[in-house]
Amino acid sequence: MSDQDNIGEISADHYSYWILIPITIVMVQTGVLRHYASVLLQTAPKKQDAPAMREQRSLGRGVALRSNYHALSKKSFESRRDYLISAYENGDFLKEPEKKGQPPANPMSDPSAMDGMMGMMKNNMAMMIPNTLIMSWINAFFSGYVTMKLPFPLTIKFKSMLQAGVQTKDMDPRWMSSISWYFLCIFGLQFVYVFLLGSDNAASQLNQQMQAQQMPNPMMGGPGQDPDKQFKAEAENLAVVDHYSVLDDVEGRLLASLNKA
Amino acid sequence: MSIERENQIHPIVTDLTSSLFGVTAGILGLESYNGFLLYLVLSVITTIFVYVVKVLPESLSEGRSIGDTQRFFKGALQFWSGGLASGMPGFVLTWTLFYGLVRV
Numbered sequence: 001m002s003d004q005d006n007i008g009e010i011s012a013d014h015y016s017y018w019i020l021i022p023i024t025i026v027m028v029q030t031g032v033l034r035h036y037a038s039v040l041l042q043t044a045p046k047k048q049d050a051p052a053m054r055e056q057r058s059l060g061r062g063v064a065l066r067s068n069y070h071a072l073s074k075k076s077f078e079s080r081r082d083y084l085i086s087a088y089e090n091g092d093f094l095k096e097p098e099k100k101g102q103p104p105a106n107p108m109s110d111p112s113a114m115d116g117m118m119g120m121m122k123n124n125m126a127m128m129i130p131n132t133l134i135m136s137w138i139n140a141f142f143s144g145y146v147t148m149k150l151p152f153p154l155t156i157k158f159k160s161m162l163q164a165g166v167q168t169k170d171m172d173p174r175w176m177s178s179i180s181w182y183f184l185c186i187f188g189l190q191f192v193y194v195f196l197l198g199s200d201n202a203a204s205q206l207n208q209q210m211q212a213q214q215m216p217n218p219m220m221g222g223p224g225q226d227p228d229k230q231f232k233a234e235a236e237n238l239a240v241v242d243h244y245s246v247l248d249d250v251e252g253r254l255l256a257s258l259n260k261a
Numbered sequence: 262m263s264i265e266r267e268n269q270i271h272p273i274v275t276d277l278t279s280s281l282f283g284v285t286a287g288i289l290g291l292e293s294y295n296g297f298l299l300y301l302v303l304s305v306i307t308t309i310f311v312y313v314v315k316v317l318p319e320s321l322s323e324g325r326s327i328g329d330t331q332r333f334f335k336g337a338l339q340f341w342s343g344g345l346a347s348g349m350p351g352f353v354l355t356w357t358l359f360y361g362l363v364r365v
Binding site: 016020147148149150151152153184185187188189190191192194195 | 273276277279280286287291292293294296297347348350351352353354355356357358360361
C-alpha cells in the first residue's frame with residue numbers, strides 16, 4: 001500500500017458519516033422546500049384585455065395562413081390574404097391605433113412587463129438564496145474534511161474543485177471533500193424528489209433551468225417590439241407567397257392513376 | 262396510455278432504477294469502467310423489461326411489428342437511450358455513497 005492510500009485511510013474514518021448525513025438531509029429538505037415555495041409563489045397568468053390579445057393572435061393568424069396555404073383553394077387563400085394584408089397595413093388589429101408609428105414605450109415602465117420580470121426574479125431568488133446559504137454553511141462547518149472516495153478515477157485537474165480546502169498536495173483526486181459531496185447531491189438527488197414529490201416537481205434546479213431554456217420567446221408580439229412593424233413585415237411575407245394547393249389538378253391525377261390501373 | 266403519459270412514466274422508472282443500480286455497484290465495490298458498464302447493461306435490461314411488459318402487447322394488438330416503438334414514442338432512439346443520461350447523476354451519487362459506506 002502506498003503512502004497516498006495511507007493518508008486516505010486515516011482521514012476517511014467514520015466521522016465522515018457526520019458530514020455526509022447532515023448535508024444529504026439538508027439538500028433533500030431544501031429541494032422539498034424549494035418545490036413548495038415555487039408552488040406558493042406561482043401567480044396565475046394575468047388576463048389580457050381583448051385588444052392586446054387580438055394584436056397578438058392576429059399576427060399568428062398571418063403566420064398560420066402562410067405556412068398552411070397549400071390546404072386552401074386559390075380563391076379562399078386570396079380572399080384571406082387580401083383581408084389580412086389590408087388590415088395589417090391599416091393597423092386595424094393594433095392595440096392602440098393612435099400610437100402607430102411612434103417608438104415603443106420603455107418596457108421597464110410597462111406594468112404588465114414588470115410582472116413577468118418579478119416572476120423571473122422570484123424564481124432566481126428561490127434558487128440563489130438556498131445555494132449560497134448551504135455553500136457557506138458547508139464551508140463554515142465541514143471545510144477541510146475528506147469524506148469519501150469516488151469509485152472512479154479522475155484526472156488531476158479535478159483536484160482543485162473536489163478537494164477545495166484540503167491542504168494535501170499529493171492526495172489522489174478521487175478523495176473528495178465535503179463540498180464535492182454537496183455538488184454530487186445537487187446533480188444526483190433528482191430521484192429522491194421524483195420519489196417524494198412526483199415527476200413534475202420544481203425541486204431540482206437543473207429542471208428549472210432546462211424549462212427556462214425551452215420556454216418560447218415571451219417577447220413575441222409583446223413589449224419592446226413595435227407591433228406595427230411586425231404587422232408590416234408579415235403583410236410583406238404574405239404578399240410574396242406563391243400559392244399552390246394540394247388539390248390543384250386533382251381530377252387529372254385521379255384519372256391518370258385510374259388509367260394506369 | 263398516451264405518448265405524454267409514457268414520457269412521464271419512463272423517466273420515473275429510469276430515475277428510480279438507476280439509483281438502485283448505484284446501490285448495486287457500490288455494494289459490489291465496482292470501480293471505474295466496471296461500474297459504468299454495469300449501469301449501461303442494467304439500464305438496457307430495464308428498458309427491455311419496460312418494452313416487453315408495457316409497450317409490446319399494445320403495439321402487437323395494433324398490428325405493429327416487433328421492435329416498433331412508434332405507438333408511444335417518437336423514435337426508437339428516444340425510447341432506448343432516453344433514460345441513460347437522466348439517470349446518470351443519480352447513479353453516480355448512490356454509487357459513491359454505497360462504495361464509500363461499504364468499502365472505505
